[in-house]
Amino acid sequence: MSETTPELSDALQTVLQGLGDKVLAWHDQHGDDTVLIRPEHRLEVATWLKECELHFDMLMDNTAVDFIEEEPRFEIVDHFFSTKTFKRLRVKCRVPENKPNAPSLVPLYGSANWMERETYDMYGVVFDGHPDLRRILLYPEFVGFPLRKDYDKLHEQPLFEARYPGVRETDEVINPRVGVELPIHGTEVPR
């Protein structure tokens, strides 16, 4: 993708020329330079970005988006920043649901370690080559990935049994003495 338009920012033009065919799509809406790449090119694109004249030497953010209706389903989003030229660049790639794998950026950026762990924790996206890919915010006993759109938002996984059942409007509250359902406000809390 070598054709560029005069309105494009210099940084995005440089990136488009340097990456060539690796860029599948791009835009600079609202001043945010964005390129879409294939997931298998993630590491080499980042390598080029770090070494090019723009010096994208800082990985500011890594996250993912769940497009549950679409295929490929997950979009990995990386935000790069240059502390030398003060340019910003957003790099996206799509991974499918049955094989949500992409190369890790930990060999290039130390900050990728915890951010990719969080993305894995929340979306189940697997980063190949990550030295320590395990949950970072949730506990190891947690099953599933809570920020996926098909995760039931009311589904909790407590680590031990609650002292009494149900206080929320979505919970069924049973009065143990008479065995009938009561409104929430009429529930006595056993001590």
Next chain:
Amino acid sequence: MAVDPSKIVQLGNGKNGNLVKPYDANDDSLLTKAGLQDTVWATRLDAVMGWARKFSLFQYPFVTACCGMEFMAVSASHYDTDRFGAALPRFSPRQADMLMIVGTIVHKQAPVLRTVYDQMADPKWVVAVGACAVSGGFYQNYTSVPGADKVIPVDVYIPGCPPRPETILDALVKLQEKIQHSRHDVI
């Protein structure tokens, strides 16, 4: 004046928990008969224990979220929990007898809270500060515990997001009343 210990007797039912019972000239009680009405204040040992305990609350602040800012304001000199004898935060649960849960409790954290509560020596009381600690607040998702009382028993609930400092002080007074009126077993 020397007091014969055998003549000290308990008076009153102590239901109001008053340590000091006003001297009544018409009181025909044993204390009056013993001639000790000017010397001895009669009360229950229970009430003395409650009186002592309610003014020496050593708190363990389990601060997890934004209510902590409000809690700091309460502890500082403008509102000043020291006026109620609950000034000194102890950062070891072994030395504390009032657990203040200030903020959201998440499922990952619940075992920690349980451990802290278990480590506190009896007698101990728990105050849930803010909507999150009371009921989970506006969180209803995969991570938040819907109320700290799912994990440990709570004595006083303070609503608000965050609660006003006056509300926290009011809760403190209510807890003092509860302590004064509860049974204190003397071993």
